[in-house]
Amino acid sequence: NAGVTQTPKFQVLKTGQSMTLQCAQDMNHNSMYWYRQDPGMGLRLIYYSASEGTTDKGEVPNGYNVSRLNKREFSLRLESAAPSQTSVYFCASSEQSYARNEKLFFGSGTQLSVL
Amino acid sequence: GDSVTQMEGPVTLSEEAFLTINCTYTATGYPSLFWYVQYPGEGLQLLLKATKADDKGSNKGFEATYRKETTSFHLEKGSVQVSDSAVYFCALGGEGGAQKLVFGQGTRLTINP
Numbered sequence: 103n104a105g106v107t108q109t110p111k112f113q114v115l116k117t118g119q120s121m122t123l124q125c126a127q128d129m130n131h132n133s134m135y136w137y138r139q140d141p142g143m144g145l146r147l148i149y150y151s152a153s154e155g156t157t158d159k160g161e162v163p164n165g166y167n168v169s170r171l172n173k174r175e176f177s178l179r180l181e182s183a184a185p186s187q188t189s190v191y192f193c194a195s196s197e198q199s200y201a202r203n204e205k206l207f208f209g210s211g212t213q214l215s216v217l
Numbered sequence: 218g219d220s221v222t223q224m225e226g227p228v229t230l231s232e233e234a235f236l237t238i239n240c241t242y243t244a245t246g247y248p249s250l251f252w253y254v255q256y257p258g259e260g261l262q263l264l265l266k267a268t269k270a271d272d273k274g275s276n277k278g279f280e281a282t283y284r285k286e287t288t289s290f291h292l293e294k295g296s297v298q299v300s301d302s303a304v305y306f307c308a309l310g311g312e313g314g315a316q317k318l319v320f321g322q323g324t325r326l327t328i329n330p
Contacts, residue, residue, distance in 0.1 A: 106260070133315060133316075135315070135316065142322050142323075143322055144221075144306060144320035144321050144322045144323055145261075145306070145320040146320075147316065147318075150316045152316065158316070160316065192260055192261070194260075194261075196315050198314075198315075199314045199315045199316050200313075200314040200315075201310075201314055201315065202248060202249045202268075202310040202311055202312070202313075202314060202315075203249035203266060203268045203310055204310065204314060204315035204318075205263050205266070206253075206261070206263070206315060206318065207262075208260030208261040208262065209260050210258065210259050210260045211259075211260055
């Protein structure tokens with residue numbers, strides 16, 4: 103059972119470079135999410151996709167774009183990386199997005215450093 | 218808006234000690250409450266949840282009771298093990314569903330043998 107798979111696990115960028123974080127889930131979930139985790143701040147939602155074909159902004163969307171490529175895959179793109187985007191990024195999925203008791207399944211994270 | 222406040226860490230205990238990690242929340246309506254755990258090098262995984270007042274969630278020896286009167290969801294375990302060393306996140310699911318899930322800042326727990 104792979105669950106939620108994220109690549110890469112580690113990445114170092116220079117300011118201004120671009121990159122795409124990949125995420126795929128094999129649980130046939132409808133909803134997918136991208137979070138960032140910063141020390142002392144918990145997880146903050148960047149973007150989410152409630153269902154295939156839809157994407158919406160979360161709490162901290164500036165500097166990011168996303169693509170829901172199909173039901174399985176949800177990518178996060180940094181067009182011009184900034185040091186403030188140094189963080190650990192988590193992809194997550196859930197069966198649906200509208201229930202308040204919905205369980206999220208997380209990938210193992212991408213540690214990104216922007217120099 | 219909705220918010221979650223967790224006990225500041227890090228917390229260091231000896232094996233077999235009693236554990237409490239405090240979590241209080243502010244929310245409108247009737248939220249669901251969760252504890253997620255993040256083991257070293259892994260993503261978060263759901264530890265337990267409670268969906269209404271006075272519910273008790275439990276898993277792997279951990280328990281938490283949804284207390285509406287004190288707006289709390291404290292995590293407890295009677296006898297911790299070295300394998301419980303991890304970061305614990307309290308989270309609140311309110312109006313708007315999973316995309317509105319609010320996480321606390323996390324509490325790092327280290328258990329020494």
